[in-house]
Amino acid sequence: MKAMVCERFGGPEVLALRDVPDPPPPAPDEIQVRIEARGVQYVDVLMLAGQYQFRPEPPFIPGGEAAGHVVAVGSAVRDFAVGDPVMSRHRLGAFAELGNAKAGLCDRVPDGLTMAQAGVFRGAYTTAYHALLQRGRMRAGEWVLVHGAAGGIGIAAIQMAKAFGAHVIATAGSDAKRAACLEEGADHAIDYRNGFVDQVKALTGGRGVDIVYDPIGDKVAEESLRCLAWGGRLLILGFLGGGPTSIRSNYLLIKGIDAVGVRIGGLNEADPALAAANMKALVALAEQGKLRPRISHSFRLDQAAEALQAVIDRRVIGKAVLLR
Structure with a gap:
């Protein structure tokens, strides 16, 4: 089969198209998928650079989420058959034509999703669901400030918050990205680059928001603390802004704020049963038409x-996908 192989640590240029052996027959609890669509994530960028917490040594085939059709099933698998369209989760190896995956980490493609949408669904929506509903305890009627809102997990957060009755303020750095956020359901979309506290306070009648969804970190996280209402929750999803912030504990104390870490990989490792249940709920929401990945680049x-490189350059709105 053909696969994109990371041959040394570095930037995207370290990837090379190679002919590699097909994967072995699936283990008893696995399925083998002929992959037709693969999600492209910032995690992949970090993994190529050797900067992710899971650090495989080159050569390796990157890629963690995909969609395709089942071509073989392990002897213990009862939920899938050859020919089924599936969304699959891979520790590595999705940037290839074939891949083996644990059957328990796979789901049928929801009705209404294209194969391309299915290929980019899992990572973004499991993150948004776990962050907002479980770590953030979001309730209908609350205000949510979504940073990096035009990115993959940002668009997912907008759709998730609206599906459960919250009000959404999205931040993004260009007119095109703010327009996309409004198209995806955000109530307001603002430019954060020259400060956003006053804008957020004005939109919420001076009260502030209940939840900040923050994959940016750095100065954005620091300013976000001033946007939170009493009992607010700062959800820390990453550090795309250049690094973590030094959280001032006096803000947490005075306003009763929770600063909450969110790492979907940690949930998958610590509570796989909950992670699987979350995915079932997400499939149902997708089948109801409430969740639809936005793909700007194929x-x-x-x-x-x-x-x-498009992900690194922040040209992607929503998700990028690799097809066949």
Whole structure:
């Protein structure tokens, strides 16, 4: 089969299209998938650079989420059959034509999703669901401030918050990205680059928001503390802004704020049963038409380096996908 192989640590240029052996027959609890669509994530960028907490040594095939059709099933698998369309989760190996995956980490493609949408669904929506509903304890009628709102997990957060009755203020750095946020259901979309506290306070009648969904960190997280209402929750999802912030504990004390870490990989490791249940709930929401990935960029498998560079350059609105 053909696969994109990371041959040394570095940027997207370290990827090369290679002929590699097909994966072995699936283990008893696995299925084998002929992959037709693969999500491109910032995690992949970090993994190529050797900067992710899971650090495989080159050569390896990157890619953690995909969709395709089952071509073989393990002897203990009862929920899937050859020919089923599935969304699959891979520790590595999705940037290839074939991949093995644990059957318990796979789900049928929801009715109404294209194969491309299914290929980018899992990572973004499991993150938004776990962050907002479980770590953030979001309730209908609350105000949610979503940073990085035009990105993959940002668009997912907008749709998730609206599906459960929250009000959403999205932040993004260009007119096109703010327009996309409004199209996806955000009540307001604001430019955060010259400060956003006054804008947020004005939109909420001076009260502030109940939840900040923050994959940016750095100065954005620090300013976000001033946007939170009493009993608010700061959800810390990452540090795309250049690094973590030094959280001032006096803000947490005075306003009763919770600063909450969110790492979907940690949930998958610590409570796989909950992670699987979350995915079932997400499939149901997708089938109801409440969740739809937005894909701004589609590439061929052999263009994986270009896809990752588009993510790095922040040209992607929603998600980028690798097709066949």
